Amino acid sequence: MPPRPDIDTTDFAPWRIRLGHWVEGVPFTRFIIALIIINAVILGLETSPAVMAQAGGLLLTTNALILAVFVVEILLKLVAFGPRFFRSGWNLFDFFVVGISLVPAAGPFEILRALRVLRVLRLLSQIPRLRAIIESIMRSLPGIGWTALLLVLIFYVFAVMGTMLFRDSFPEYWGNLGASLFSLFQIMTLESWSSGIARPMQEVYPWIWVYFVPFILISSFMVLNLFIAIIVTATQSIHADEEELARQEVLRELRNINQRLQRLEERN
Structure with a gap:
């Protein structure tokens, strides 16, 4: 699968074009979709005090690993597409959602803890x-x-x-x-x-x-x-x-x- 048509790859270096094809390709996209679904399940389980008491540490660790993969995905797209990454509204949406997840949810930013569920909406862009x-x-x-x-x-x-x-x-x-x-x-x-x-x-x-x-x-x-x-x-x-x-x-x-x-x- 080539990069989305809203991102122009003309005049890119060959290795960046290949990276763009890979990061927008079917296998990697399906992998990201699977992680989004798993993340959605984890966020739902985190609302249960009983589940958190039994497996809270495992859920939080898995959630952090999935977030790390999302960050790597965004970085790969930035390398592959450069400033043209921000010409796509869907890329901006993904960047915003992942960026919110990186803000420490403490003090005045406590509300951002609830906004982590927005990561589920990344299915719309994938x-x-x-x-x-x-x-x-x-x-x-x-x-x-x-x-x-x-x-x-x-x-x-x-x-x-x-x-x-x-x-x-x-x-x-x-x-x-x-x-x-x-x-x-x-x-x-x-x-x-x-x-x-x-x-x-x-x-x-x-x-x-x-x-x-x-x-x-x-x-x-x-x-x-x-x-x-x-x-x-x-x-x-x-x-x-x-x-x-x-x-x-x-x-x-x-x-x-x-x-x-x-x-x-x-x-x-």
Whole structure:
């Protein structure tokens, strides 16, 4: 497996290219994934006082050895890729997670002891499928932001209407704008909205369905489908980019082969 396409290895020394191929290769990556899983199990066992009383020393030692391997991995990547290591967001994520683990978790840094569990999230950077999912979500954020703005406008309009119409009869749900927004959020999630809010209000306002049905259709179904559509589109875009990078890699290899053949012909 060659280095990830977000790291350009052009003009690198041959030994650094070979090191980059090895540290990003399948065997070493699988080894790191196995260590991440073992580390996750150890961190879970450390939450048990009984287990720590029986094998606390062994768990802490194993945890320290795994952390040492992670540090060596980061150092190897720094040697292989140089400053270009920091051009990859995933490398920055790994560097940050491993760096937090190296800070002594004592005194004001006691909270960092709990943050060690972030090492489990390194699976996101090591497994290509998970990495693709996160990248698709990140790429879809601009579209999701505009959709979220649309949802906020819908919430605001219905909250103002609900407060004006129902605050006298049902102040616990519609007494002010904040309470109305919270009630609408509960309705959007479809959590006990019928028995808890709609049915009691229907006894006073038989036409209440005119208010609830459009809001549920717009917020729970239309907007949710917009979120899904945006993420799916971003995922397809990432797959297209990966295919383009693969084609470029093949063309690069073909050019290299062609140059080698030309040099051989010139020598002959």
